[in-house]
Amino acid sequence: MRVLFFGRLVEAAGGRALSAPDDIGTLAALRAWLETRDPLLAEALCGKGVRAAVNKVIATDDFMALTAEDEVAFMPPLSGG
Amino acid sequence: MICVQEHPFEPAALLAAFSHPDGGACASFVGRVRGGGVMQLVLEHYPGFTEAEIARIEAEAHARFDLIDTLIVHRHGAMRPGETIVLTAALARHRKDALAAVDYLMDRLKTEAPFWKREITPAGEAWIEPRAEDYAAAAAWERTMGEEKA
Numbered sequence: 001m002r003v004l005f006f007g008r009l010v011e012a013a014g015g016r017a018l019s020a021p022d023d024i025g026t027l028a029a030l031r032a033w034l035e036t037r038d039p040l041l042a043e044a045l046c047g048k049g050v051r052a053a054v055n056k057v058i059a060t061d062d063f064m065a066l067t068a069e070d071e072v073a074f075m076p077p078l079s080g081g
Numbered sequence: 082m083i084c085v086q087e088h089p090f091e092p093a094a095l096l097a098a099f100s101h102p103d104g105g106a107c108a109s110f111v112g113r114v115r116g117g118g119v120m121q122l123v124l125e126h127y128p129g130f131t132e133a134e135i136a137r138i139e140a141e142a143h144a145r146f147d148l149i150d151t152l153i154v155h156r157h158g159a160m161r162p163g164e165t166i167v168l169t170a171a172l173a174r175h176r177k178d179a180l181a182a183v184d185y186l187m188d189r190l191k192t193e194a195p196f197w198k199r200e201i202t203p204a205g206e207a208w209i210e211p212r213a214e215d216y217a218a219a220a221a222w223e224r225t226m227g228e229e230k231a
Contacts (some may be wrong), residue, residue: 080194
């Protein structure tokens with residue numbers, strides 16, 4: 001599945017997007033997989049105000065229904081206007 | 082109406098077209114890139130998500146104030162000092178609703194609109210996040226909402 005990063009998280013991730021294994025089914029499992037790959041990135045994703053969205057809808061950490069076709073985005077605090 | 086776009090816009094032209102027979106009151110705000118050492122402001126957004134979140138904020142303004150119409154134009158991409166970033170405007174029968182709606186929309190957009198700002202100066206690049214005052218302003222609308230309901 002596709003995982004996107006925005007704002008300062010792009011620096012922590014080393015890029016805008018990466019591919020996560022299709023069999024990851026929960027946000028918690030995705031975070032755990034990212035932790036094994038890149039502990040510093042996983043730590044940045046736990047930062048204050050970082051939110052996740054699944055298919056452009058905000059999702060909480062207990063989100064359980066991820067599929068291979070989903071798009072997950074991690075977003076740091078927003079700043080519009 | 083909401084436009085999220087990369088290219089510059091001219092507020093005067095958009096406001097001239099923003100009218101309604103019952104809209105006796107029109108209020109607006111224009112935000113521009115500040116100078117003072119900033120060479121460029123770059124705004125990232127999340128296509129699809131950004132528009133949906135702005136639409137949610139706009140809907141909440143319509144629920145809260147007695148409005149005829151609202152207009153939100155927000156740019157993304159690279160911008161230079163003096164260029165427009167955002168325009169918010171509200172049409173209502175009465176001025177209190179129009180003025181309060183523009184204030185409300187800007188306080189919500191400053192803290193909740195899905196953009197990520199990077200300021201480029203001669204010294205380098207820095208990410209910009211909302212100030213404490215921005216969060217306080219948005220929170221104040223929550224408190225007064227509570228009082229209105231009580």
